[in-house]
Amino acid sequence: MSFDAFFSTSICYGAGAPDAGWTLALPITLPLAAIALIYALGAARLWRRSGRGRPERLRQALLFAAGWSGLTVALVSPIHALGERVFSAHMIEHELLMAVAAPLLVASCPGAALMWALPATLRRGTGSLTHGRTVQAVWALAARPLGATVLHGIAIWVWHIPALFEAALQQGVLHYAQHASFLGTALLFWWVLLPRSWQQKTYGISVMHLFFTSLHTGLLGVLLLVSPKLWYPENGSGAALWSLSPIEDQQLAGLVMWVPAGLIYGGAALLLAGLWVSNSGTREATHALRPG
Template sequence: MRMVRLWPLAAGLLLLAGLWLGPLPGMARRAFSPHMILHLGVMVVAAPLIVIGLMRLSPPDLAPRFWYCGALAASVFDFAVVWGWHVPALHEAAARLDPAFALQQLSFLAAGLWLWWICLAGRDAGSGAAGAFAMLFASMHMAMLGVLLVLAPALVYAPQFCLGAFGLDPLQDQQLGGGLMALLGALPYVAGGAYLASRLAVQEA
């Protein structure tokens, strides 16, 4: 029964292996929408599954003040990682250089794990509120960056790193990637924030 309860951890690790060992990394270094599929798969699918599994394995037990500071720090780190790696110079460096690409992917995973862990693992009302606000902030900045990429009238990145994928031309591919970030990137955080808010309401009742 204990092993059955750990299925999210197994699913998250298997998904992470599939994302990193499959064709997406190669595609992500040549086109934008595969990059975004890889990015979102790591941060908003694999990371929360791994966190849920780890919480079932060993529930955290920290003083409430650590949750407030941790939620703020995790939010800032998540914002810096997401926006930083989409600055053209850093995005293109990750496309060109293996060490930069590895650092990019590891930082996506670290940001996702930290944010989901600090938000989902809180037990008191204060940590729940802090987690809900952190989820809301993450959804807002993901949606904002995605919309900016959708509305960009020209390629943001150098043409050799944005060749297009899935039959789309480079600009359409960039717009698809931005749309995926704005919608599929923001929605998991909205769902996480709604869950935390509902749990907070139950605690307050």
């Protein structure tokens, strides 16, 4: 078996072409299964120690399960196999990774559960590693709102350059590198912007960067929607499977990026803006009630 074949192995069920197949490539299924098992082990250990914190642990576990399911649907279900020949399916797969699975996983705060799955010696070693000067310096730069937003935006726009996008379709390694960069930068983006404290500054910055991201991803979607030229002819070769012409397939893909994905980024910004305003009102009321 060739190296690329190893990265693209899929098993198909039912009558029909490989387009209906479930992708069971080991570079996908093994990490997904390992992450689920590690999280389950760590969450179980935390559950036994939580006491009154169990409702919060349950909420986090449900969010993690939803995010992990989003990853599985994107990378293992027939959407992934179809995405190699139907551009709109490929776009749905990307948005599931970046705008559905990533924020759900971040909102689940999985770090504690993943750490508690490790033996005590490994937990201590991991803690020491993350406190190294080089790691801290790189993290301090990447984990700023501007840095995370720029990295996420670069990943989205660079991988949609036609030559690079179609090269990823041809080579399994590049294809998985594309998905890894989409998911990795999305996890960083949502981790930085979803607030973990009631700081007005945090909310304001998050709202700004979420709106900016909804605008630039929406712009890319509109360009795909209105373009009279096919950007990725090879990725539209199976458009007829969805009863679409190749240009209609591209238009649908642009619409997916513009509207549903834009609504998620924009909706998150509006939600945080509402919390920001509500929190500001609460702070002002509390300050007014204090004796002068």
